[in-house]
Amino acid sequence: MIAGLALTPGSVEQRGFVANAAPKIDVLGLAAAVVLLVTGFFNLMTVGIARRFVFSTAFMFVLAIKIALFIAMIVVMMWSMRIGAVLGAVVARGRADAVPGAMTRMTRAHIAIVAMGGIALMLGTWLMGT
Template sequence: MIAGLALAAGSDDQRNFVASAAPKIDLLGLVAAVVLLATGFINLITAGVARRFVFSTSFMAVLAIKIALFIVMIVVMTWSMRVGAVIRAVVARERVDAVPGAMTRMVRAHIAIVAMGGIALILGTWLMGS
């Protein structure tokens, strides 16, 4: 999505990006979310077996934060995908003035998702070491 910011606002390239590349990026994000959920579950089982499923209060607190972050990430991704679908419909009707603003909102959403993912990764590293 950041690549979309490099395109001139309102240009044909930006409209084409929103219409063709953005849905592929959204699909990649969904696949990544499923993989993240699956690997997180596997890591939790692995940590549980190593600890005989006796977790400290701090472990459970960090795990709760990670779960909350994942839920917020999914909500933001869903919102971004809706914006993308609306903007693709608008582009199909040749109303191109809405593309730059929508593109900015979509990029900000993806930046927020990456930031939350980074925090979750750091917390996950802490969990495995605790």
């Protein structure tokens, strides 16, 4: 998404990026979310078996925060995908003036997702040590 912002606002290149690359980035993001969910479940089961499913209150609290972050990341991703879908339709109708603002919103959404993912990663690292 950052690459799309580097393109000249309203240019043919930026419209092409929105129409072609942005949907692929969103699909890649959803695939990563599925992998994250599956691996997180397996990690939880592995830790649960090792601890006989007896977890501390702190562990459960941090796990709840990680789950809330995951849900928030999915919500933001869906919002970004809706922007991309609407933007694709707008570009198809020839309204190039909507592209720069939508690209900014999509980029901010992806930055928020990365930030939440970083927090979840740090919390996961803490969980591994408990």
